[in-house]
Amino acid sequence: MSSHERVHSPATFVETTRVDPPFASTDIWRHHARIERRVIGQLLQTLLYEDVLSYTAAPNPADARAGATRFSLTLGSRRYQVDGWRCHSFQLIRLDHATLRVCKAQGDAESISLQRFMTDLEETVTDTAIQAGFVNELVQTLIKDTQSSACTGNSGAEPHALEADALENYFTDAHSYHPCYKSRLGFSLRDNWCYGPEFANxxxxxxxxxxxxxxxxxxxxxxxxxxxxxxxxxxxxxxxxxxxxxxxxxxxxxxxxxxxxxxxxxxxxxxxxxxxxxxxxxxxxxxxxxxxxxxxxxxxxxxxxxxxxxxxxxxxxxxxxxxxxxxxxxxxxxxxxxxxxxxxxxxxxxxxxxxxxxxxxxxxxxxxxxxxxxxxxxxxxxxxxxxxxQNISHFLDERERAVPFNGLSQFVRNAEGDPSTPFISPWIDRYGLETWVRQLIYVSTLPIIHLLFAEGVGMESHGQNIVVIHRDGWPTRVALKDFHDGVRFSTAHLARPELAPDLEPVPPRHAALNRNSFLVTDDVTAVRDYSCDAFFFIALGEMAIFLHRHFGFEEPRFWSITAEVVKQYQRDNPQHEERYRCFDIFAPEWEVEALTRRRLFGDDRPQVKSVPNPMAAYAPGGETSC
Structure with missing residues (x-):
């Protein structure tokens, strides 16, 4: 095998030796404009959703789909306009980054610039100084993602033939909400090439x-x-x-x-x-x-x-x-x-x-x-x-494969490394849209609600912490991971408190620096919201929006199916009735972390946002108590 030959097997996708990273070539910069729009757009949608900026919104005249919206706002001396969606799911805002436009006060169009956007933002958000560290995270995200986008080495692979670990290298979109989704502060570009997952070195x-x-x-x-x-x-x-x-x-x-x-x-x-x-x-x-x-x-x-x-x-x-x-x-x-x-x-x-x-x-x-x-x-x-x-391969039978949950809302890439078709398209074509969606919701929701209701344990199961196990694209079950700081419970509200673990205590200095980093609490709502934030708000919320945008699957239908999975579980397991009221998944609102507000305003007070629960409309009734 030559020094530049790749290993192209379903199980692996790596270089046999490292070569120079792709940051000296001029070809890298062809991705720059698209990535800069994404960084600005992703930051802007969090600022709008987390109530940091005021804006006006109107139906998008170019898009008749439900929720299609044109957002407008003034920052400093410039007017920004972008198309997007007011989603049914938690009333999230999603922006079409490619449509971002900016004009001077006189109406003259300008090119998109992250530096100008941050200057305009600082002139607008006058009650706090935007930290230089935050600006650097955004700039580094722009640079690192531009570099990553120039890596097309694995775009020739057939992704559905790859094992779960190779798919971790294939899916490169990273966090779809946090604006600093690929900052990797501390990595040089060469470090990013050597140790970034996209490059699979x-x-x-x-x-x-x-x-x-x-x-x-x-x-x-x-x-x-x-x-x-x-x-x-x-x-x-x-x-x-x-x-x-x-x-x-x-x-x-x-x-x-x-x-x-x-x-x-x-x-x-x-x-x-x-x-x-x-x-x-x-x-x-x-x-x-x-x-x-x-x-x-x-x-x-x-x-x-x-x-x-x-x-x-x-x-x-x-x-x-x-x-x-x-x-x-x-x-x-x-x-x-x-x-x-x-x-x-x-x-x-x-x-x-x-x-x-x-x-x-x-x-x-x-x-x-x-x-x-x-x-x-x-x-x-x-x-x-x-x-x-433990390795996922130890839990699969000979017919089963696995895929990271967050990969289900990503795209197959073409030879140039650009997104082409949704990864899940062949599976939906094979099984039918609603049939496949219903099965995915069932197998992924069951362990989350069972551990919460039957045991009293909240799980931080966002899309990166869930692995979907499937047979020929048909979801059969999921694997959960990342437990060392990814569970939350109230000992008094455990179903089997006698089995409660004797944990190593959180050091006082750690608790002082990170108020959200705790496993044990007396607040049962915090236990419920821990599961709801990570799983329903992040993992399922992203999936619901993706299915609506790319397959036309209505978000209310998605959440009615999810609610029915929960209610069917409750009907099948009446012995946990008290816990259904205690950990009320059908509550009108949940509290979720406001990621960008936290970065802008710090942790002196909790940065959370109350979000409307899309399953509340399907509540079975009854009072919340514990």
């Missing part, structure tokens, strides 16, 4: 030997972190480990092996850990043998060998305005929560008969910031952490 992780008193590790019953690490690291790393043990005169049980992302090692760790590296207390053991490709979340890596687990690593970059480190307490809690959830599912007839799949976080290891001097707390906190997650 293979990578090997590095390994550190850390004295046990400086680390914290844990695993589900029957597994040991040390055994997991030894299996993944390979012979070369183990040979260096033996020399380290001999030099330090210690046993293997005295040491924790921790994998680190190569970018993290080079950019965030050497200058932090140099005292321990220089003294030999912590040893760099080099590159491991296992080969990975990055998934959509970037810090989660998929192994090329399907018998191995996924590996989630601390990464000190910022994407969608969140720093992607891994806090020690969340790494520790991953296996604890996994064991608890899998115990609930395994002992539940509904869950077992429906084939619920939880991609368990079976082991984790991290530096313990408490073991270092207090002056080094911030530089150590969250910088070294790893979570091993």
């Amino acid at each position: 293979p990578l090997n992780v590095f390994w550190l030997a850390v004295p046990a008193h400086l680390a914290q590790a844990g695993a589900v019953d029957g597994q040991k972190v040390a055994e997991r690490a030894l299996h993944e690291a390979g012979a070369d790393v183990l040979a260096r480990l033996e020399k380290y043990l001999e030099r330090r005169q210690c046993l293997r049980d005295d040491v924790v092996l921790v994998p680190v992302h190569p970018w993290q090692w080079e950019n965030a760790l050497v200058h932090v850990l140099y005292p321990e590296l220089a003294s030999g207390e912590i040893a760099f053991l080099g590159e491991g043998n296992s080969v990975y490709t990055p998934q959509q979340s970037i810090r989660t890596l998929a192994p090329l060998e399907r018998d191995k687990p996924y590996l989630k690593l601390a990464l000190s970059i910022t994407n969608t305005s969140s720093t992607r480190i891994l806090a020690r307490h969340t790494v520790t809690n991953g296996p604890i929560i996994t064991q608890w959830l899998q115990q609930l599912v395994a002992s539940d007839e509904v869950a077992t008969s429906a084939g619920f799949v939880l991609l368990g976080e079976v082991a984790g290891a991290a530096l313990d910031e408490r073991a270092f001097p207090a002056a080094r707390y911030n530089e150590i906190y969250g910088k070294v952490g790893a979570i091993w997650r």
Whole structure:
């Protein structure tokens, strides 16, 4: 195989060797105008929806479809106009970025410019200064997505033949709401090429030997972190480990092996850990043998060998305005929560008969910031952490395939890398639009509402945290993932409180910086809204809008089907009647996070928005109580 030859198999889609990243070529800039419109349009639609900007709206004379709207507003000295939709789903606003137009006050048209838009925005939003960091995130999103759009290497693949892990590289649209959807602050363009999921470049992780008193590790019953690490690291790393043990005169049980992302090692760790590296207390053991490709979340890596687990690593970059480190307490809690959830599912007839799949976080290891001097707390906190997650391939029968849920609302790309037809079109043609939609809603909704109603557990199951399992495009069930900081519950309202997990507490400094980062609460509404925000508002909401725009499937029909799935579950399981009132999914409104307002105005007070519930019209009746 030549150095530039690709591996084109259903299971993998990676380069065998890295080549120069596509940012020197002039061809990259042909995508710039389209991406700049998307960044501005995506920011604008959040500002409109989150009530930051005032606007006028009128029916779009060029589009007779329900909800088609022309939005107009004045920012600074310019007038902006864009076509879009006032959606039935949560009254969301979606804009057609290609239609964005801007004029001076005198009426002369101008070219679209992110820099001018931000200047106009700052002149308009006078009650707060727009942070330079936010502007940089937007600019970096524009640059990184332009670079990504120039990568057409996998556009020749038949996406429906790809395995789930390869589809993580194929689907490149990223977050459809957050304006900083691809900022990846900390990555240079070369880093983006090496470690961005769109480019599917293979990578090997590095390994550190850390004295046990400086680390914290844990695993589900029957597994040991040390055994997991030894299996993944390979012979070369183990040979260096033996020399380290001999030099330090210690046993293997005295040491924790921790994998680190190569970018993290080079950019965030050497200058932090140099005292321990220089003294030999912590040893760099080099590159491991296992080969990975990055998934959509970037810090989660998929192994090329399907018998191995996924590996989630601390990464000190910022994407969608969140720093992607891994806090020690969340790494520790991953296996604890996994064991608890899998115990609930395994002992539940509904869950077992429906084939619920939880991609368990079976082991984790991290530096313990408490073991270092207090002056080094911030530089150590969250910088070294790893979570091993079960591989989806272990749960599929020979006829089943899998696809990320958020990929269902994306497009197949042509040879130039531009979107052409919806990914799900062949499946809808085969099974019929409503038949297929009804089945998707059923299999994806069932585990979310069952864990909420039958157990009292809210799940942060947005489109990236759900994997749809199918046979020839027919959805059969879903797999849920990302539990270390992706569940919420009230112990008093659990169906089986005696099984409640004994979690590693949230450090006070972490809680002070991120008020939304908590697992346990006394507020049952917060538990309900946790599931509703992630699953109904984000995952299903995006799907409902996509189906309406590209297949003509009416949004009210989508939500009536969803409501009927919930009501049928409630009729079939009357034993949970009290919980149906407690966790009232049919409430008129839910609270969801206002992502852009939070970025603009900070976390001094919660940035949330009450949104109308599209299922409220189909409520079965009864009072909400708990």
